[in-house]
Amino acid sequence: MLKIPFGKPIIGHEEKEAVNKVLSGSKLVHGPVSDEFENLFSSFTGAKNAVSVSSCTAGMHLIYFVLGFGPGDEVIIPAQTHMATAHAIELVGARPVFIDVDKNGNIDINRIEKKINSRTKAITVVHYLGAPVDMPKVKEIAERNNLFLFEDCALSLGSKINNTHVGLFGDAGIFSFYPVKHLTTAEGGMVILNDNELAKKLKLAKAFGVNRNYSERKIPGMYDAEILGLNYRMSEISAAIGIEQLKKIPNFLKQRKKNFNQLIQSIKNIPYINIIPQPDNDYYKSSYYCLGIILDKKIAIKRALIMHELEKKGVGSSIYYPHPVPRISYYRKKYGYDENLFIKASMISDQIIALPVGPHLSSSDMDYIYNSIKEIWSKTDV
Numbered sequence: 001m002l003k004i005p006f007g008k009p010i011i012g013h014e015e016k017e018a019v020n021k022v023l024s025g026s027k028l029v030h031g032p033v034s035d036e037f038e039n040l041f042s043s044f045t046g047a048k049n050a051v052s053v054s055s056c057t058a059g060m061h062l063i064y065f066v067l068g069f070g071p072g073d074e075v076i077i078p079a080q081t082h083m084a085t086a087h088a089i090e091l092v093g094a095r096p097v098f099i100d101v102d103k104n105g106n107i108d109i110n111r112i113e114k115k116i117n118s119r120t121k122a123i124t125v126v127h128y129l130g131a132p133v134d135m136p137k138v139k140e141i142a143e144r145n146n147l148f149l150f151e152d153c154a155l156s157l158g159s160k161i162n163n164t165h166v167g168l169f170g171d172a173g174i175f176s177f178y179p180v181k182h183l184t185t186a187e188g189g190m191v192i193l194n195d196n197e198l199a200k201k202l203k204l205a206k207a208f209g210v211n212r213n214y215s216e217r218k219i220p221g222m223y224d225a226e227i228l229g230l231n232y233r234m235s236e237i238s239a240a241i242g243i244e245q246l247k248k249i250p251n252f253l254k255q256r257k258k259n260f261n262q263l264i265q266s267i268k269n270i271p272y273i274n275i276i277p278q279p280d281n282d283y284y285k286s287s288y289y290c291l292g293i294i295l296d297k298k299i300a301i302k303r304a305l306i307m308h309e310l311e312k313k314g315v316g317s318s319i320y321y322p323h324p325v326p327r328i329s330y331y332r333k334k335y336g337y338d339e340n341l342f343i344k345a346s347m348i349s350d351q352i353i354a355l356p357v358g359p360h361l362s363s364s365d366m367d368y369i370y371n372s373i374k375e376i377w378s379k380t381d382v
């Protein structure tokens with residue numbers, strides 16, 4: 001039996017050597033390695049600035065904190081996303097305003113304007129499973145209403161629109177380096193943005209608001225702060241892993257695309273499912289986070305059983321995401337939940353199985369996933 005985990009970081013001797021080098025040196029934070037990772041990430045995405053942070057969630061919180069969002073402010077977000085997209089808004093005391101998604105999981109752009117009012121401060125989009133949101137359209141709405149536009153790119157490292165990397169259409173974009181994402185630093189994240197002033201503020205606020213960074217202090221331990229700040233820095237150890245991972249990203253992305261295209265060719269013949277497509281043309285390019293299949297309603301009630309059968313065959317799968325965020329207890333209790341407003345987001349949460357296509361997997365793994373599904377489906381009661 002093969003063992004096919006949903007996600008598995010690929011850590012080679014390059015990462016281990018880089019980490020050892022940091023550990024043998026004298027700087028574990030505030031050092032040149034995180035600067036270098038930021039520079040490399042800027043070049044990879046084409047951003048003017050990249051600001052490393054301790055996680056994607058921390059980076060989102062940092063952005064809203066620096067923008068001064070608070071009680072009485074609203075941020076529009078899709079209902080189908082990681083709860084972190086909403087939590088970061090709640091953390092500053094502002095309110096996430098949820099909007100349903102289209103059948104493929106991206107924010108339903110046609111519903112955005114109806115939710116804009118005098119309290120609205122920003123629109124945050126999520127490129128669901130790596131499929132880019134139609135950013136020119138959202139940008140037009142954000143500009144017309146004078147709103148900050150933020151892109152949660154946690155699943156979309158490598159996704160592009162018209163050859164521009166996602167994260168650069170809005171005022172800022174953010175990436176996650178959690179272990180199952182496209183590249184990992186164990187925990188970590190990166191904000192990209194073209195606005196130099198905002199980048200400067202983020203760098204200050206992610207390190208207590210201290211006015212001089214470590215290398216600029218003439219007398220050790222002597223510093224002051226004019227603003228409030230957090231401690232959301234990325235360590236040199238994480239940054240060292242990130243640099244080596246970033247070198248491998250072109251190959252990781254190629255393998256994801258190859259796996260996805262192979263699996264979709266065979267799996268499209270399986271009955272009672274719809275596949276969430278990932279675009280690949282001159283205009284839109286996906287990062288191929290996973291292959292999402294939507295089970296028809298009549299078999300979706302057996303999803304847990306199907307996933308268990310897959311697991312028994314050694315095939316890991318997952319759910320992205322388990323609830324529309326407004327249905328999560330915290331939000332449901334605070335704001336109430338009207339299921340009629342989130343038909344598509346709940347359809348995805350309740351009927352999806354996310355299948356692995358990561359670079360830890362090969363062509364024969366894709367055949368194995370397909371054959372496992374075919375076998376499970378051929379059992380009379382699925």
Ligand SMILES: *Cc1c(COP(=O)(O)O)cnc(C)c1O
Binds near residue numbers: 056058085155175188
């Ligand atoms: C994983 C994920 C996050 C959270 O990332 P962390 O680095 O774990 O904080 C946020 N948004 C989306 C869409 C995600 O998938």
